[in-house]
Amino acid sequence: MNQALPFLARYGYLVVFVWVLAEQMGLPLPAEPFLLVAGGMTGQRQLSLHLTILLAILGSLLADSIWFVMGRRKGASVLSLLCRISLNPDSCVRHTLKIFSRYGAKTLLVAKFIPGISIIAAPLAGIYLLPWLRFLLFDGLGVCLWVGSFVGVGYLFSDQIAEIAASALDLGTSLTKILVLGLVLFIAWKYIQRRRFLGQLRIARISPEELKKKLDAGEAITIIDVRHSLEFESEPQTIPGALYLPFEKLQNDPFPIPSGQEIVLYCN
Amino acid sequence: MLRERGVKRVRPLAGGFKAWRQQAYPVEERLPESAAAREIEDK
Numbered sequence: 001m002n003q004a005l006p007f008l009a010r011y012g013y014l015v016v017f018v019w020v021l022a023e024q025m026g027l028p029l030p031a032e033p034f035l036l037v038a039g040g041m042t043g044q045r046q047l048s049l050h051l052t053i054l055l056a057i058l059g060s061l062l063a064d065s066i067w068f069v070m071g072r073r074k075g076a077s078v079l080s081l082l083c084r085i086s087l088n089p090d091s092c093v094r095h096t097l098k099i100f101s102r103y104g105a106k107t108l109l110v111a112k113f114i115p116g117i118s119i120i121a122a123p124l125a126g127i128y129l130l131p132w133l134r135f136l137l138f139d140g141l142g143v144c145l146w147v148g149s150f151v152g153v154g155y156l157f158s159d160q161i162a163e164i165a166a167s168a169l170d171l172g173t174s175l176t177k178i179l180v181l182g183l184v185l186f187i188a189w190k191y192i193q194r195r196r197f198l199g200q201l202r203i204a205r206i207s208p209e210e211l212k213k214k215l216d217a218g219e220a221i222t223i224i225d226v227r228h229s230l231e232f233e234s235e236p237q238t239i240p241g242a243l244y245l246p247f248e249k250l251q252n253d254p255f256p257i258p259s260g261q262e263i264v265l266y267c268n
Numbered sequence: 269m270l271r272e273r274g275v276k277r278v279r280p281l282a283g284g285f286k287a288w289r290q291q292a293y294p295v296e297e298r299l300p301e302s303a304a305a306r307e308i309e310d311k
């Protein structure tokens with residue numbers, strides 16, 4: 001494996017720290033396969049197991065702490081930034097809010113293992129003013145579990161990983177091209193899906209100015225605030241006359257729908 | 269989802285509540301319906 005991955009063997013520790021930090025900050029660099037490989041290298045004695053785990057933990061904790069502080073200082077606007085990074089913005093924020101409201105700080109213990117949630121959990125903890133020490137405790141434990149799991153598996157299966165790496169490198173640049181093409185196609189597909197969805201919304205949406213005019217004119221409109229309860233708690237105001245009906249209730253509970261009226265929905 | 273329930277005219281507010289606030293349009297104060305945010309700390 002030393003011959004197969006000379007770059008990692010030489011700069012492994014720095015790469016581990018920077019890669020995990022970058023991925024946890026939001027860059028589309030899959031950290032788990034990298035941690036597996038790094039674990040494999042520790043099993044082959046190319047890297048120190050303890051130092052690798054420590055640097056990966058530090059990289060992740062640093063990124064999470066940055067997001068936590070940004071969540072505390074910027075509030076819900078941080079989620080807008082994250083939504084621009086994520087290719088599944090609506091579902092990832094809503095899904096994380098749902099889990100966070102149910103399990104609180106314990107969410108941080110497993111957030112790293114759940115796609116889409118790992119990047120949202122830390123800033124959300126900041127937005128909802130989780131105490132700093134409590135955040136460090138639960139996030140620290142979660143990061144240790146996450147890093148330990150993947151590096152540990154890589155360590156235990158280092159021989160197999162070395163064989164896979166050797167086979168992959170035999171394919172040379174062809175494999176790289178296939179993987180890059182696959183990743184590009186996946187991202188393109190998600191992007192097209194997202195644009196199509198947003199296109200449909202754009203056709204139907206109403207601007208604040210238009211809504212204000214309709215309200216001032218006394219038009220019969222039903223306005224529904226579908227923000228999650230946690231979002232509503234941090235900003236307990238609504239558009240005048242709006243019904244507050246979180247999205248989860250809208251989905252599950254029947255409520256009287258006024259016939260013939262236009263319905264305007266809004267969240268954050 | 270609402271369209272499946274027979275509601276034809278459903279429109280999302282462009283920019284959401286944030287866009288409404290940015291226009292400095294009036295808002296209503298509401299009492300929080302639950303202590304969900306405070307419960308987070310206790311979990």
